[in-house]
Amino acid sequence: MLRIQGLLKRFGALTATDHVDLDVRPGEIHALIGPNGAGKSTLVHLISGLLPADGGSIELDGQELINQPPHQRVAAGLSRCFQITSIFAQLTVAENLLLAVQAHHSNSFRWFKQRDKDAQLKTLAWDLAQRVQLQERWNTVAGTLPHGAQRKLDVALAIAASPKLLLLDEPMAGMGPAESAEMLELIEQLRRSDAGRMAILLIEHDMDAVFQLADRITVLVYGKVLAQGSAAEIQADPRVQAVYLGQEEDAHHPEPAAQQAEGTV
Ligand SMILES: Nc1ncnc2c1ncn2[C@@H]1O[C@H](COP(=O)(O)OP(=O)(O)OP(=O)(O)O)[C@@H](O)[C@H]1O
Ligand SMILES: [Mg+2]
Structure with missing residues (x-):
């Protein structure tokens, strides 16, 4: 793909x-x-x-x-997470998700009446909240969420575009x-x-x-x-083991260990 x-x-x-x-x-x-x-x-x-x-x-x-x-x-x-920087801190979780689904889906509802369109967008936003387990934070202001919940919201915004x-x-x-x-x-x-x-x-x-x-x-x-x-396969690969074991054994000098590993390719 x-x-x-x-x-x-x-x-x-x-x-x-x-x-x-x-x-x-x-x-x-x-x-x-x-x-x-x-x-x-x-x-x-x-x-x-x-x-x-x-x-x-x-x-x-x-x-x-x-x-x-x-x-x-x-x-x-393509979609990527921007490590919280894409979140609107002053808006609630619901508002953040609504903005994201509106940006990506509004065209699909352009023939809908405004009230039906709003309902459809809200359903999509609620689905997203469920997918990242933030339903209980629906009305929480995003900037006040704990770090982990903000990262989840960031993931939700990234997947809003399917x-x-x-x-x-x-x-x-x-x-x-x-x-x-x-x-x-x-x-x-x-x-x-x-x-x-x-x-x-x-x-x-x-x-x-x-x-x-x-x-x-x-x-x-x-x-x-x-x-x-x-x-x-990767776990069993001696070249990979050399890179990672070398790092652990010699944590302060990872460079020589990595070079050694490369030399075995
Ligand atoms: N904008 C840049 N200008 C100059 N050198 C850069 C730039 N970005 C990255 N590098 C250099 O390119 C190399 C790869 O960096 P990169 O950040 O992609 O590594 P990484 O695998 O993500 O590392 P980490 O595990 O520390 O996140 C490094 O030597 C880094 O110093
Ligand atoms: Mg990196």
Whole structure:
């Protein structure tokens, strides 16, 4: 569904994305992992269009996006979470969700009477609140929500457009164990409730979460794909183990360990 080929991004002398090939299948949770500075966030920015690429191809359902501006990629079916910055803090959860569904669906109801249109939009907004388990916060002002609930609202805004692919860059960052567990549950729930229509590309450092959630995993090291496969294949891959074990054993000097691992490719 998403097919990336030969993707290239340079920052001066540094090649942050080095001829990356990656494909995401419909409905799968695809995790992107790798050490700090491996180029995970850069790759997500290239996909969403936040950063221009220096070469390669990004196709969504056969449509080339590489030169498209971000809003056209959204129209093509991409959506990403912006880590709370897309939330209107002074508005309630309900108002935030209504604005999001109105932005994406109002055209489908343009022949409806105003009252029916409002009712339809409210139903869609309520469905979203249910999908991210925020029904009980319906009338809460978004800015007063706890951090974890704000992240859930952010996810709801990102899926309001019914995207084909949702990009999540460290959705559990800054969360305590209870909030992390809820977000993990939410991501699993999204997959189940969506009946395999929406795929998720997930960047996450917590390996337990990754192995629990991901159908397939791509490992990036120094901007290059080190390995790509099922969670079981990646877990058993000695090259991947070298990168991660090296980091744990020598937490203060991750660089030599990662280089060693790359040398084994
Ligand atoms: N705007 C930029 N200008 C210059 N260099 C950049 C820029 N953005 C990222 N880089 C560099 O590109 C490399 C990849 O960075 P990126 O943020 O994509 O890594 P990451 O895998 O997301 O890391 P982390 O796990 O720490 O979030 C790093 O060496 C980083 O310093
Ligand atoms: Mg990052």
